[in-house]
Amino acid sequence: xxxxxxxxQVSRSSRASTSAKAPKRPSNDEMVLRVKSSEGMRRxxxxxxxxxxxxxxxxxxxxxxxxxxxxxxxxxxxxxPPTAFFYFLEDFRKEFQDQNPNVxxxxxxxxxxxxxxxxxxxxxxxxxxDIATEKRAEFDKAMADYIKRKESGEDLETEDSDSEFxx
DNA sequence: CTATTGATTGTTATG
DNA sequence: CATAACAATCAATAG
Numbered sequence: 001x002x003x004x005x006x007x008x009q010v011s012r013s014s015r016a017s018t019s020a021k022a023p024k025r026p027s028n029d030e031m032v033l034r035v036k037s038s039e040g041m042r043r044x045x046x047x048x049x050x051x052x053x054x055x056x057x058x059x060x061x062x063x064x065x066x067x068x069x070x071x072x073x074x075x076x077x078x079x080x081p082p083t084a085f086f087y088f089l090e091d092f093r094k095e096f097q098d099q100n101p102n103v104x105x106x107x108x109x110x111x112x113x114x115x116x117x118x119x120x121x122x123x124x125x126x127x128x129x130d131i132a133t134e135k136r137a138e139f140d141k142a143m144a145d146y147i148k149r150k151e152s153g154e155d156l157e158t159e160d161s162d163s164e165f166x167x
Numbered sequence: 168c169t170a171t172t173g174a175t176t177g178t179t180a181t182g
Numbered sequence: 183c184a185t186a187a188c189a190a191t192c193a194a195t196a197g
Contacts (some may be wrong), residue, residue: 083177089190106192110175116177132177139179150189 078142081135084128
């Protein structure tokens with residue numbers, strides 16, 4: 001197993017504190033408990049409230065465009081790295097499609113995933129969390145570079161050459 | 168044909 | 183601290 005040295009997510013500092021997930025080793029229930037506590041504490045109150053509100057009504061999400069089209073090269077703003085859940089989705093989708101070829105995919109899977117994700121055990125989720133953590137590290141660098149470049153000269157971010165790229 | 172929507176949770180960024 | 187919006191996916195739908 002030797003899961004690669006856990007590197008240093010601790011160095012992340014601010015962000016690490018917030019997510020404090022980065023489960024290093026799920027050996028004791030203490031960890032699990034802690035994680036659970038964190039989750040619960042994280043936004044217990046808001047979780048229920050917002051969750052219901054958002055899903056039920058509050059058309060905000062629909063109002064604004066959440067998804068944009070595809071950007072060819074996004075050197076400007078580093079997109080948010082996929083979350084552990086998304087990685088899990090990638091795996092789950094294949095399995096789900098294999099078991100349910102009838103189901104096209106997407107919302108159905110999303111729901112299935114969400115449900116399964118909740119029942120998933122800490123150890124199972126850790127794998128994905130680990131990936132997400134690494135991704136964040138990369139994203140962090142990308143962001144630093146992005147900011148740096150931006151401060152250096154934000155002139156080049158004025159326009160995109162989308163006109164002469166394809167049409 | 169093109170673009171948007173839809174649904175899931177997690178992370179990031181901002182107020 | 184809490185909230186807003188976005189991250190991928192891909193079929194289906196709207197215009």
